Amino acid sequence: xxxxxxxxxxxxxxxxxxxxxxxxxxxxxxxxxxxxxxxxxxxxxxxxxxxxxxxxxxxxxxxxxxxxxxxxxxxxxxxxxxxxxxxxxxxxxxxxxxxxxxxxxxxxxxxxxxxxxxxxxxxxxxxxxxxxxxxxxxxxxxxxxxxxxxxxxxxxxxxxxxxxxxxxxxxxxxxxxxxxxxxxxxxxxxxxxxxxxxxxxxxxxxxxxxxxxxxxxxxxxxxxxxxxxxxxxxxxxxxxxxxxxxxxxxxxxxxxxxxxxxxxxxxxxxxxxxxxxxxxxxxxxxxxxxxxxxxxxxxxxxxxxxxxxxxxxxxxxxxxxxxxxxxxxxxxxxxxxxxxxxxxxxxx
Numbered sequence: 001x002x003x004x005x006x007x008x009x010x011x012x013x014x015x016x017x018x019x020x021x022x023x024x025x026x027x028x029x030x031x032x033x034x035x036x037x038x039x040x041x042x043x044x045x046x047x048x049x050x051x052x053x054x055x056x057x058x059x060x061x062x063x064x065x066x067x068x069x070x071x072x073x074x075x076x077x078x079x080x081x082x083x084x085x086x087x088x089x090x091x092x093x094x095x096x097x098x099x100x101x102x103x104x105x106x107x108x109x110x111x112x113x114x115x116x117x118x119x120x121x122x123x124x125x126x127x128x129x130x131x132x133x134x135x136x137x138x139x140x141x142x143x144x145x146x147x148x149x150x151x152x153x154x155x156x157x158x159x160x161x162x163x164x165x166x167x168x169x170x171x172x173x174x175x176x177x178x179x180x181x182x183x184x185x186x187x188x189x190x191x192x193x194x195x196x197x198x199x200x201x202x203x204x205x206x207x208x209x210x211x212x213x214x215x216x217x218x219x220x221x222x223x224x225x226x227x228x229x230x231x232x233x234x235x236x237x238x239x240x241x242x243x244x245x246x247x248x249x250x251x252x253x254x255x256x257x258x259x260x261x262x263x264x265x266x267x268x269x270x271x272x273x274x275x276x277x278x279x280x281x282x283x284x285x286x287x288x289x290x291x292x293x294x295x296x297x298x299x300x301x302x303x304x305x306x307x308x309x310x311x312x313x314x315x316x317x318x319x320x321x322x323x324x325x326x327x328x329x330x331x332x333x334x335x336x337x338x339x340x341x342x343x344x345x346x347x348x
Contacts, residue, residue, distance in 0.1 A: 002129075002162050004043055004052045006122060009062075011055040013043045016158055020199035031060040031079045038086040038093070041190070045159025046233045046269055047128050050092030053083045054121035057100035061114040069110035076104050076113075088281040089242055089312050090233040091271045096124060125161045131266045132163040134326040139169030139229070139264050142324070145178045147226040150216060150254075152185045153244035154196035155231035155264065166229040166264040167200060169324065174206050182208040183219055187244060189290040189309065213246055220257045228254045232263040232323075235270045239317030239334030240277025245310055251319035260321040267325050270342045277314035285309045 004013040010027040011034055018024050026042060028034050034056035038049045060079035066072040080097045087093060103120040107113045143149070149170055153159075156167035164171060173180050182201060187193035194210055201208045211219065219225050228250055234242045241247070241263045254261040274280060287307035292299045301307070323330040323337075327344040330337035 002125070003045070003048045003158050004055065004161060005125065006055055006058070006118065011052065011059060013037065013052060014158065015042050016044055016196065017042060019158070019195055029059065031056040031063065032082060034059065035082050035086040038083070044192070045154065046090040046092040046231070047132070047160040047165070047266055048158070049087060049090055050096035050268065051121070051125045051128055051161045053086075053093050054096040054100055054124045056083050057097060057104075058114070058118040058121045061104065061117045066110065069108070069113075072110045072113055073104060076101060087283055089283045090269075092233075092266075092268050095268050099124065128161040128266070129163055131268075131326040132160050132165060132168045133172075135165060135264060135266060135324060136163065136168040136172035138326070138329055139166070139262070139324040140172040140176060140178075142227065142260075142262065142329075143169065143173040143178055143180060144226070146180075147173075147178070148181045148183065148224060150183045150185070150219070150225045150228045150250065150259075151197060152193065152216075152228075152230050152247055152250055153187045154192040154200070155229075156197060156200040158196050158200060159231065164200075165231045165266065166262075166324075167197065169229055169264050170206060171204060174204065180206065182206060183216070183225060184208050184210045185213050185216055185246065185250075186210060187246065188213055189285075192244070216250055217253045220253055220259055225254075225257075225259055228259060228261045230261075230263050232265045232269055233312060234274070234280050235263065235265055235323060235338065236274040236277045236280060237270075237272050237335055237338055238276050239320050239323065239330075239332065239338065240280070241315045241317070241320060241323070242277060242280045242282070242312045243315065245313050248313040248315045248319075251315045255319050261315075261319060262322050262324050262329075263315075263320065264324040267327060267342050267344075270325070270338055272339065272342055277316065280312075280314060282313070283311040285311045
């Protein structure tokens with residue numbers, strides 16, 4: 001089952017807000033509904049929301065009532081704005097939307113555009129699965145038999161179209177017969193580690209231990225972690241990495257304890273237009289996510305308390321050992337290596 005796919009003229013996805021208690025598929029036939037699903041985290045994970053946005057553009061082409069090419073392209077650009085505004089940090093979202101717009105602009109006959117966009121969105125989704133498997137092969141070479149891996153947030157099949165990025169590396173190592181164990185950060189405030197990563201590892205039969213976010217430093221200092229693997233939502237050209245809030249702290253503690261730290265990302269997550277991580281927009285989520293217990297509505301903070309809830313933080317490149325991609329592993333100096341892997345042509 002893919003996290004997001006085209007099904008009977010609609011965009012179908014797993015409602016990740018309900019996991020692990022319930023696996024429910026939801027379907028959308030309006031691109032605005034897809035944007036809302038991205039914003040409210042029905043679907044999440046940089047590659048997955050990129051694929052969702054691609055299918056959202058295909059829906060927009062079908063919804064348009066325009067009678068000529070210029071009108072249809074205007075409608076698609078408006079839809080692109082709505083989709084890109086859903087979540088600002090993950091570059092895969094705007095990358096996918098731009099790819100679909102370029103495909104539309106390449107068509108001279110407006111009648112052919114809806115079919116062309118659906119084919120392009122489907123190709124993008126299919127490529128994501130193959131890219132993740134290739135990434136997994138490169139990353140698994142870093143994992144030794146018997147390693148214990150610390151993982152933050154969720155980077156598995158749920159965060160992508162299928163297979164996963166950092167969790168895909170772990171999955172590949174496991175499939176190779178390597179005996180691995182995973183420390184799974186709970187990942188507050190939305191608990192993607194506890195709800196999603198733990199559930200996926202259970203399905204895959206990979207041994208793991210769920211830990212509180214604040215326990216990660218203890219396990220690293222006491223020599224119980226061999227490597228830290230995370231995903232990312234955007235990588236600047238200098239190697240600064242934006243990922244789920246709490247990642248920066250893990251990277252600092254990992255370096256202090258001599259533990260390698262590897263973000264695992266598809267090339268589509270590398271933003272060569274941004275010089276540093278200071279240029280990455282950081283999404284601010286609703287305060288209710290941290291003043292109450294997620295999904296229960298039970299308050300844990302005094303009424304009216306002021307709260308700040310950034311969804312991501314930026315890890316400076318000096319804490320990054322290397323960045324795993326489908327085109328190989330980029331090492332410092334990242335200004336050179338990231339351009340090399342980003343511009344490589346991968347045959348799939």
